[in-house]
Amino acid sequence: MKRNLYLMIIGLVIIVGCIATGCARGDQPSWGEIGKTMTVRGVMKGLVSSQYIYYFVFDPDGNILTGPKDNPNTWDNYYVARYDGGNFYLKKPNGTQTFINDASANDTTVTMTINLEELNSPSSIEFMAVTTDIQGNVLDSLSNYKVLKIQYQRFFSFNDTTGETGESGADISSIELEVQF
Numbered sequence: 001m002k003r004n005l006y007l008m009i010i011g012l013v014i015i016v017g018c019i020a021t022g023c024a025r026g027d028q029p030s031w032g033e034i035g036k037t038m039t040v041r042g043v044m045k046g047l048v049s050s051q052y053i054y055y056f057v058f059d060p061d062g063n064i065l066t067g068p069k070d071n072p073n074t075w076d077n078y079y080v081a082r083y084d085g086g087n088f089y090l091k092k093p094n095g096t097q098t099f100i101n102d103a104s105a106n107d108t109t110v111t112m113t114i115n116l117e118e119l120n121s122p123s124s125i126e127f128m129a130v131t132t133d134i135q136g137n138v139l140d141s142l143s144n145y146k147v148l149k150i151q152y153q154r155f156f157s158f159n160d161t162t163g164e165t166g167e168s169g170a171d172i173s174s175i176e177l178e179v180q181f
């Protein structure tokens with residue numbers, strides 16, 4: 001009897017543990033579930049500096065024919081994350097702005113993690129990365145916005161060889177995006 005009880009407790013612990021961790025290996029949560037995040041890493045050619053503003057721009061409208069261009073004045077309908085003066089911000093199309101807490105700027109890399117619920121839980125995103133000086137003059141960007149089919153792919157990597165600028169801390173070298181459950 002004692003042995004059976006012992007086995008039952010072990011089984012219960014495994015089941016509860018599996019539920020708590022979402023059964024990461026065997027049984028992935030379906031796409032519709034909440035709690036997904038997207039981490040964006042922007043790697044520059046030189047050191048990240050507060051002399052520049054680093055933008056990651058998201059269009060979650062589901063239409064791959066529209067997406068953010070490199071001009072910050074055209075981003076009113078998009079979700080705009082930025083590293084600006086030592087802080088990380090997320091500005092929404094409705095004008096509200098919040099801090100991004102899970103973010104860092106180290107060496108040549110700016111990293112921000114955004115809860116996808118903040119972007120209306122999209123299944124695809126049109127994405128753009130742009131750097132400017134503090135006056136707002138664009139220094140570098142991706143050559144065009146990237147379509148991220150995040151429902152089907154979890155990791156994206158783009159090298160940037162365009163828009164080379166003499167200001168290496170604002171010269172985008174590569175962008176990596178990763179969706180996490």
Ligand SMILES: [Ca+2]
Pocket residue numbers: 059060061062063064065066067126
């Ligand atoms: Ca779009």
Ligand SMILES: [Ca+2]
Pocket residue numbers: 140141160161162163164165171172173
């Ligand atoms: Ca570049």
